[in-house]
Structures are given as structure tokens and as C-alpha cells.
Amino acid sequence: MMGEPDATGRFGEYGGRFVPETLVPALAELDRGFRSAWADPAFRSELDGLLADYAGRPSPLTECHRLSAELGVRVLFKREDLNHTGSHKINNVLGQALLARRMGKTRLLAETGAGQHGVATATAAALLGMECLVYMGEVDMARQELNVFRMRLLGAEVTPAMSGSRTLKDAVNEAMRDWVATVEHSHYCLGSVMGPHPYPWMVREFHRVIGSEAAVQCRDLLGGPPDVVVACVGGGSNAAGIFSGFAEDPSVELVGVEPAGGAAVGRGVPGIVHGMRSYLMQDEFGQVLEAHSISAGLDYPGVGPEHSHLATSGRATYHQVDDGEVVEAFVLTSRTEGIIPALEPAHALAWVARERASLAGRTVLINMSGRGDKDVAQMMDVLADRI
Amino acid sequence: MAPGALERALRQRRSAGQKCVVPYLTGGLGSWGAYVQAASAAGADAVEVGIPFSDPVMDGPVIQEASERALRAGTTPSAIVDELGRTDVGVPVAVMTYANLVDRAGWTRFASSLAAAGVAAAILPDIPLEETGPWCDAADAADVETVLLAAPTAPDQRLERIVGRSRGFVYAVGLLGVTGERSSLADSAVVIARRLKAVTDLPVLVGVGISTPEQAVEVCEVADGVVVGSALVRRVLESGADEASADVVAEVVGSFRTALDAG
Numbered sequence: 001m002m003g004e005p006d007a008t009g010r011f012g013e014y015g016g017r018f019v020p021e022t023l024v025p026a027l028a029e030l031d032r033g034f035r036s037a038w039a040d041p042a043f044r045s046e047l048d049g050l051l052a053d054y055a056g057r058p059s060p061l062t063e064c065h066r067l068s069a070e071l072g073v074r075v076l077f078k079r080e081d082l083n084h085t086g087s088h089k090i091n092n093v094l095g096q097a098l099l100a101r102r103m104g105k106t107r108l109l110a111e112t113g114a115g116q117h118g119v120a121t122a123t124a125a126a127l128l129g130m131e132c133l134v135y136m137g138e139v140d141m142a143r144q145e146l147n148v149f150r151m152r153l154l155g156a157e158v159t160p161a162m163s164g165s166r167t168l169k170d171a172v173n174e175a176m177r178d179w180v181a182t183v184e185h186s187h188y189c190l191g192s193v194m195g196p197h198p199y200p201w202m203v204r205e206f207h208r209v210i211g212s213e214a215a216v217q218c219r220d221l222l223g224g225p226p227d228v229v230v231a232c233v234g235g236g237s238n239a240a241g242i243f244s245g246f247a248e249d250p251s252v253e254l255v256g257v258e259p260a261g262g263a264a265v266g267r268g269v270p271g272i273v274h275g276m277r278s279y280l281m282q283d284e285f286g287q288v289l290e291a292h293s294i295s296a297g298l299d300y301p302g303v304g305p306e307h308s309h310l311a312t313s314g315r316a317t318y319h320q321v322d323d324g325e326v327v328e329a330f331v332l333t334s335r336t337e338g339i340i341p342a343l344e345p346a347h348a349l350a351w352v353a354r355e356r357a358s359l360a361g362r363t364v365l366i367n368m369s370g371r372g373d374k375d376v377a378q379m380m381d382v383l384a385d386r387i
Numbered sequence: 388m389a390p391g392a393l394e395r396a397l398r399q400r401r402s403a404g405q406k407c408v409v410p411y412l413t414g415g416l417g418s419w420g421a422y423v424q425a426a427s428a429a430g431a432d433a434v435e436v437g438i439p440f441s442d443p444v445m446d447g448p449v450i451q452e453a454s455e456r457a458l459r460a461g462t463t464p465s466a467i468v469d470e471l472g473r474t475d476v477g478v479p480v481a482v483m484t485y486a487n488l489v490d491r492a493g494w495t496r497f498a499s500s501l502a503a504a505g506v507a508a509a510i511l512p513d514i515p516l517e518e519t520g521p522w523c524d525a526a527d528a529a530d531v532e533t534v535l536l537a538a539p540t541a542p543d544q545r546l547e548r549i550v551g552r553s554r555g556f557v558y559a560v561g562l563l564g565v566t567g568e569r570s571s572l573a574d575s576a577v578v579i580a581r582r583l584k585a586v587t588d589l590p591v592l593v594g595v596g597i598s599t600p601e602q603a604v605e606v607c608e609v610a611d612g613v614v615v616g617s618a619l620v621r622r623v624l625e626s627g628a629d630e631a632s633a634d635v636v637a638e639v640v641g642s643f644r645t646a647l648d649a650g
Contacts, residue, residue, distance in 0.1 A: 016518055018486050020445045022538035022560060023544070024515045163451050164441060176444045178596065181564035185538065272486040272513070273442055285463050286491030287441040 001247040001315055002204070002240075002306070004245035010199020019198040019275045021175070026183045031198040033103045038205065043098065050094045051209065054085045054127065057091075059210075061217035062368075065253035067338040073352060073359040076214040076226060077339070077368040078214045078242060087342065087370030088210060088238045089120035090380060093189060095126035095206035099167075099189035107131040107186040111161075111175040112141055112342070113168035113234070114297035115147025116370055117191030122156035124189075132156035135174040137167035140296045147374055165290035168234075168300050173273050192235025193304035196275030200304050204240040211245020214365060222363060228253040229369040232347040233318065234262065234298035236307045238369035243316060254308060254316035257351040261290030261327075264313045265318040271302075278305040294382075295343035295375075325350040327382055330372065342370035343378075391532040393479040393507040393555035394431055397590040400432050404507060406647040407556075407592060407612025408603075410619050410640050411435040411483065413453035415462025417628030422472055426619075430644030435510065435614060438464045438484035439443040445485075445512040447567030449617040464488050465500070468647060472504030481493035481508035481555065486518075494521050507559060508532035508555040509587045516549055523528040523552065534558050537583055539575040550587035557589050559610065567617045568598035572605050577617065580610035600646030607647060615643055 009015045017027055037043040051057040061081050064075040080088035100108060108125050110132070112118030117227040118134040119228040125132035134151055138160040141148050151158050172195075179188040193200045193207075218225050229246050230237035235257035246252040260268055264279040271280035273288055281289040291299045310316035321329075326343060329350035334340045341349060348366050352359060372379075380387075390398065399406045410426045412419055414436045437455035439462060446454065464484070471480055482501060489497045489511065501509060502503050509531055514522055514536065526533045533554035537546055539560065550557050562569065563577035583591045586588050593606045594614030603613045619639050626632045 017515065018518055019515060020512050020534040020538070020539050020560075020565075021549075022563060024517070024538075025542065060506070081565045094575045149467045171440065173442050173444050177447070177565045180445070181562075183563060270490075272490050274444075275513075277490075278488070282487065282491065286488040286493075287458065288487070333504075 002244045005197060005201050010305045011309035014278045015197055015200055015273060016171060016277050017285065018272050018277065019196045020180055022180050023183060025197065027196055029103070033099060034198055034202045035101055037089055037099050043102065047095055047098055051091065054093060055090045056082060057209065058213045059083055061221060063213060063219065063221065064337050067333060070332070070336050071353060071356045073356055074363040075352065076363065076365045078210060078365060078371040080210060080238065080367060080369045081339070081342065081371035085120045085123050087116045087120070089117045089191060090123070091241070092203050092206040092237060093117070093120040094192065096187065097128050097130065098188045100129055100189070101130065103187065104312060105185060105187040107133065107182065108186065108189045109166065109175050109178055109186050110134045110189045110191060111171035112136050112191065113171070113299055114374060115144040116150070116297060118158070118375070119150050121189050122154035123180050125156060126154045133178065134158050135161050135171040136352040137161045137165070137171050137336060139166045140168065143296050145228040146377065161307045167290065167296070183207065186377060189272065192237040193240045193277060193306060193351065194235040194274060194302060200276065203237055204244060204306060207237055207241025208244045210238065210241035210367065213245060214242055215245040218365065219369040225249055225252045226365040227362040228255060228364045230255045230257060230348045230352055230364055232257050232298060232344045233303060233307060233368065234300045235345065238367050240304060240306060241245060242367040247315065249380050254310065256316055256350065257347045258318055258320050259293030259295060259298045259347060260320040262300055262321045263296050263320045264301060266320045270308065271276040273302055276305045278308045281304050294326055295347070297344045298347065300332055319351055320348050321350040321354065325354060330379065340372035342372045343375045345369045388527065388554065391507055391530060391555060394590065396432055397480050397556050400569065401590060401611050406607040407590060408640065408643045408647060409433045409592060409612065409614045411436055411614060411616035413437045413439060413450065413457055413620055414467035415439055415460060416453050416458030417623065418630045420474055420638045421630060423451055423474070423476055425637040426640045427636040429640035429641055431478055431557060432612065433479040435481045435483050436467065436483055437581060438467050438488060440485040440488055440495065441648040443485060445565055447565040447617060449621045449624065450566050453620045456628065464492065468500050468504045468506065471506055478509035481510055482506055486511055486513045488490040489522065494525040498525040498531050500528040501531050508534055509560060509588040510534045512536055515608065517633060519552060531559055536560050537579065539563060539579050543582065546582055547586050550583065550589055550631060553574065555590060556592050557583055557587060558614065559583050559593045561606070563591045566595050568595040568621065572602040576606045577609050578618050580606060584609060600643050602644050603643050604650065613643070
């Protein structure tokens with residue numbers, strides 16, 4: 001489980017490389033470039049150095065005493081919210097930016113939903129002196145204007161995606177169109193474990209550090225792994241990262257939590273979009289549906305292909321929570337732990353809170369994939385009559 | 388495999404010492420059936436009909452807008468294929484769409500529905516060579532020609548594999564980029580046409596970035612013909628995409644036909 005995909009870039013029957021012909025040679029080059037870099041101790045050492053000295057890794061494992069008492073479940077947080085730029089996204093971005101530079105590319109392209117991946121990419125571009133262009137749905141730019149400003153402050157150009165639903169999926173379309181035209185000097189820094197091969201595999205490997213650290217930290221604290229590992233799933237990168245540290249141990253239950261309005265695994269059927277075959281929310285004709293949730297970062301109608309494989313093979317299970325449950329979890333975590341979670345990991349928290357009875361007495365590791373600062377303005381409106 | 392209707396039509400034009408014109412029109416947009424007829428009557432050798440998809444990553448702003456308008460108007464893949472089945476276009480029709488619409492219908496069912504509607508060929512820009520297996524099996528069995536795209540980024544060896552699998556013609560992508568008009572012909576258009584002509588006897592048609600009859604003439608010094616999409620669809624959109632837009636289609640397609648015949 002969670003090894004390399006097969007020669008066609010598939011995990012089971014999911015994945016592949018469904019892209020315009022123009023991009024196929026670039027993806028083959030990226031595959032070779034990543035394999036070579038990942039096997040090169042000098043590359044690994046440079047990345048590890050940045051992750052430690054720049055991004056602040058390892059991220060702590062926090063035992064959540066008051067939340068545990070409240071829920072009757074022993075809860076641990078893997079603190080990806082404490083990374084530089086405030087989420088797990090920096091792990092992948094530093095890896096891809098170093099790889100892009102090694103491959104001679106001078107420009108980074110990215111899509112972003114909530115803005116976390118865009119901010120992380122703009123940060124890496126500033127750090128390495130690269131050009132950066134971020135596509136962001138026009139609707140999301142309005143929802144997350146602070147992150148738009150952050151990206152521009154960091155020197156990136158932010159371009160609105162004006163087509164379709166004007167959210168994350170359309171930003172991916174625009175980034176792919178740009179890349180078709182600029183592939184010779186640009187690297188597409190895709191932000192999740194999705195897209196055409198090798199992205200789903202490569203991005204998971206750059207996030208494997210989350211699971212590897214957590215496995216060691218749990219061993220030190222608990223003497224072994226937790227009973228359950230829970231993470232939110234949009235495209236699924238933070239979940240893939242933390243799952244990878246525990247997938248080999250069949251005693252550990254892996255749980256992905258999707259927003260009810262964007263549940264590709266829970267409500268979709270297999271389809272092909274954004275370069276991959278995977279579960280997808282679509283209509284009877286195959287038109288892709290728009291996702292709707294309180295969290296821009298999870299407003300994605302698809303999911304990374306490895307999650308489709310983990311779901312169909314039964315190694316992981318996927319569940320849904322609604323916006324109301326997310327808001328309650330957001331408040332609960334803030335008040336019991338002094339940690340304001342991003343709305344994305346608040347989905348994972350919401351599932352644990354809802355399932356507290358069946359989880360009673362067990363130890364649950366939650367990936368706290370990002371901090372909630374970016375969501376505070378939005379939540380001021382949502383919670384206006386309570387706070 | 389014996390050449391299909393599309394390949395035969397294009398070879399016939401070439402054998403006559405002339406160049407091929409294949410206009411692209413978005414299915415479901417305005418009076419699209421009339422536009423297809425008008426294109427045929429104005430001298431098209433075949434017509435490419437787009438089946439709109441919600442997320443068309445190979446298309447630029449003009450075709451995106453046309454697709455969105457057609458989808459808002461309620462078009463569906465089966466409505467377009469059914470209408471093609473009821474129409475005698477007079478020249479071969481190729482549909483252009485994206486993998487998910489085909490996958491959703493089922494590869495075999497979709498190929499059979501095309502064949503039953505008299506559609507000669509299919510162009511699926513997000514199914515590159517390595518992913519063609521299941522689709523090409525289904526299309527071959529139904530005798531639907533699968534036109535593959537060949538891009539400037541492909542090494543020589545890859546071009547040889549592409550022309551070996553393509554049927555009908557080989558679609559030379561004229562530049563690095565998505566569909567749309569450009570003010571001048573990219574150097575890459577002539578280069579890719581020449582590289583393809585060196586490795587295949589299949590008709591080589593250049594598309595993406597062919598915006599004017601003059602550019603078509605220029606690239607056809609090497610290529611066997613052109614696919615004209617955004618330049619035509621933009622005119623349809625600008626003229627209101629109503630019944631009268633069929634006259635605009637006839638005018639645009641006619642201008643390419645005339646220029647290429649004059650050489």
C-alpha cells in the first residue's frame with residue numbers, strides 16, 4: 001500500500017495521464033527528473049535543510065488533553081498548522097520548486113483554492129528567485145482576499161479564473177492551459193495529489209514526511225501507532241501524507257473526511273478530469289459538477305487517484321461532514337485547545353466529534369493541516385450572533 | 388486497416404492537387420446544424436463538431452465561451468450525436484470532445500452511437516497515445532476513425548508512433564498553446580507539418596492558431612490542409628449565433644476554400 005504507481009501511473013485502476021499531447025513529453029521529463037532527484041542524496045539533503053531551517057520541521061505532535069476529555073477520545077494533533085505559511089502545503093512546494101530549478105525551469109505556475117497552496121508557491125518562488133503565476137477562481141479571490149494580497153506581496157502574479165464555476169477546478173483548467181503554452185520554461189507546481197502521473201505520486205512523496213514524523217512521534221508517545229488516523233480530503237494531499245506513515249500497518253484505521261458538498265469518493269463515480277481517472281462528481285452526461293462547501297480549499301469535485309484506490313480496496317474509509325458540523329468543530333477546537341484550525345482540518349475534527357461514541361477509549365491522530373487565520377474574516381460573519 | 392470515409396475524402400482532395408479545409412463548429416451552439424450544412428456547402432472537406440465539456444483544457448477563450456453557451460442552452464452529447472444522425476451533411480463528420488463524456492457513456496457505447504449516426508471520426512484531445520487503448524479498440528471495432536494530435540514537443544520517435552496509430556488524418560498542433568487565434572503563423576506550425584510529412588503518408592492537417600486564409604496558405608506550402616476553429620466560432624458568436632450566422636459560416640469557410648484553391 002502507498003508505494004509506487006504502476007508504469008502507466010495507476011494506483012489500481014485510478015490515475016494515468018489524460019492530458020493534451022503537448023504535455024506528455026513534459027510529464028515524462030518530470031517523472032525522470034523526480035526519480036533522479038529523489039534518489040540523489042544531495043537533493044534530499046537540500047530539501048531536508050529547507051524543511052528544517054526554513055519551514056520549521058519537524059512539526060510537533062500535540063496531545064489534546066481538554067479536547068480529549070470533552071470527547072472521551074484520546075486525540076493527538078499532527079501540527080502542520082505550525083509550518084511556515086501556515087499549512088502542510090509548504091512541504092510539497094519546496095520539493096517541487098527545488099526540482100523545477102534542478103530541471104532548468106525559471107517560472108512556477110500554480111492553482112489555488114483557499115490560497116494556501118498559492119501562498120506557499122509564491123513563498124518558494126520568492127525564496128529561490130523564480131517567477132510565479134497563480135491562478136485562482138474569481139469567486140475564491142473574493143472569499144480569500146487576504147491570501148491574494150499575501151501572494152502579490154510575495155511577488156507573485158495572481159490571475160482570476162473566470163470560466164465555469166470560477167473556483168478551484170477552473171483554476172486548475174487555467175493553469176493547465178497556461179502550461180500547454182509555456183511548458184518549455186515553466187513548471188506546473190500542482191498543489192495536491194491529483195492530476196496526471198507523476199503528480200499524485202510525487203506530491204504524496206513530498207508530503208510523506210508528515211506520516212514518517214508522526215509515526216516516530218506516536219511511537220515515542222504511545223509506544224506504537226494510534227488506533228485511527230483522520231484527515232480531511234479535497235484533492236487529498238495532507239491525508240496522503242499522513243496516511244503514508246501508517247498504511248503498512250493493518251491495525252491502523254485510516255479515515256478521510258470529505259465535505260458533503262464536495263464528496264468525490266462519497267458521492268461521485270469514476271471519471272476523467274484534470275489528467276487523471278478517479279472518483280468525480282459529475283452529471284449523467286459526464287459534465288463535472290461544481291463543489292460547494294464552507295471551505296474553499298475543499299471545493300473540488302474530484303479527488304486524488306490514490307484515494308480512489310484506497311477507498312475501493314477498503315484500506316481507507318471516507319466519510320462526509322456538513323458545514324454546520326464543521327463550524328461547531330472550529331469553535332470547539334478553538335475553545336478547548338487554544339488552536340484555531342483552518343476550515344479544512346475542521347472537517348476531520350467534525351467527524352471525530354460526531355463519531356465520539358464509536359471512538360470512545362481509542363487514540364485518534366488528526367492531521368491539523370493548517371491554521372485558521374485565513375478563515376477568521378469569513379467566520380466572523382458565520383458566528384456573528386454567537387461571538 | 389482500410390482507410391475510412393474521412394481519410395478517403397481528404398486523400399481525394401490531395402490527389403486532385405488541392406488542400407483540405409476542415410472547419411470546427413461547436414455542437415449545440417445556436418443553429419449549429421445549419422452551420423454544419425453551410426460549412427459543407429461552402430467547400431469544407433469534412434466538418435469537426437465539438438461536443439461541449441464543462442472543463443475543456445485544450446480550448447482557449449473563444450471555444451470555452453461557445454461551449455459554455457451551448458451547455459447553458461441545455462445541449463447534451465446524445466442530442467448532438469442524434470442530430471448528426473438525422474442530418475445528411477454531405478461530407479464526413481468528426482466529433483471532437485473530451486475523455487470524460489466518452490467514459491461516462493461507455494467507450495463501446497459511445498463509439499457505436501457515433502457509427503450509428505454516420506459520424507466518421509473522433510478527436511479526443513485529452514487522450515494521448517499511451518491512453519488510447521480502450522478507446523481505439525472500441526472505435527476500431529465500430530469503424531470510427533480516431534484522429535490523434537501531434538504536438539511540437541514530441542520527439543521524432545514519438546511522432547512515428549502517433550502517425551502509426553492515427554486514422555483519418557494526423558492533427559498537427561501548430562503551436563505550444565490551446566486553441567485560439569494568433570496574429571501571425573507560428574514557425575512551429577510549418578516545422579511540425581514538415582516533420583510529420585517526413586514520416587507519414589496520412590493527410591497532415593494543421594490546427595490551433597490558424598486564424599486567416601493567408602496563414603492557411605502559408606502553412607499549406609507544407610501541410611495537406613488546415614483545421615479552422617476559433618476564427619470561425621468567434622465570427623459565429625459575434626454575429627449572435629442565430630440562424631443568420633450560417634451565412635457568416637459560409638463566408639468564412641468559403642474564404643479559406645478560395646484562398647487555398649488559388650494557392
